[in-house]
Amino acid sequence: MDAWRAVRSDSDIQFAPIAQPDPPQTPEWLRALGEFLVDLLGPVARLFVAAWPVLMWVLIAIGVALLVLLIVRIFDIPVLKRRSKASDQAEDALPDRAEAEALLSDADALAAQGRYGEAVRLLLARSIGQIANRRPDLVHPSSTARELSRLDALPDAGRRAFAAIARSVERALFALEDLTERDWTEARAAYADFALERG
Missing domain, CATH: 1.10.12 (Lyase 2-enoyl-coa Hydratase; Chain  A, domain 2)
Incomplete structure (x- = not known):
């Protein structure tokens, strides 16, 4: 008890609460x-x-x-890449517009003379060359127009063009038929749809 009193009576120790300052x-x-x-x-x-x-x-x-x-x-x-890659490859396969127009002009000159078979064969030979120049991986020395007409790397118009041209050339070469103006018109239209197509 004396110790408690001694502590309580010590003025250096504060026991009374201090008033808080105003905030x-x-x-x-x-x-x-x-x-x-x-x-x-x-x-x-x-x-x-x-x-x-x-x-x-x-x-x-x-x-x-x-x-x-x-x-x-x-x-x-490759979720989104497949379509864009296929689209880019198809665009790569398109011949140069100026070359396509020059080929059509040369073939038109032959057709104007009634040489429809030669005009269609010219379309075939030079269009294969155009594809080979732009996409050498698609065309081989043994490639045929029918094979090109089944290539997935070509746009639909390109496959249709080679199928139409191949039909006419095969009839001229193997059935020994003379090609008509109608044959030429169909082959020309198919090639123009492909070669002059731009996205």
Whole structure:
């Protein structure tokens, strides 16, 4: 008990509670700024809270899409590349427009003289050369027009052109038939659809 009294009577030790100082007053400019921000951003915050159920699913969908895109890029999965690559290859196979127009002009001159078979054969020979120049991987010395008409690397118009031209040339060579103006017109139209096609 004496020890307790000794501690309590020691003036260096404080036992009575200290009155807390008044909190600092918020400056008027800061209070005005706070009220302005509440007025400005309050409606946006309330709208955000009201739209949160929908917004949450939108954000989840965006997150999933980004995750899928990241996986596709990391593992180099050709999801979107296939179409664009095929489209680029088809564009690469198109002959130069000036060359195509020059070939059509030369073939038209033969056809104007009634030499339809020669005009169609000229279309075939030079169009194969044009493809070989632009895509040497597609044309080999043993390639035939029928083989070219089945190449996936050519656009549909190119396959149709080689099929139409091949039919006419085969009839002229193997059936020994004279080609008519109609044969020439069909072959020319098929080649023009292919050679002058631009995306």
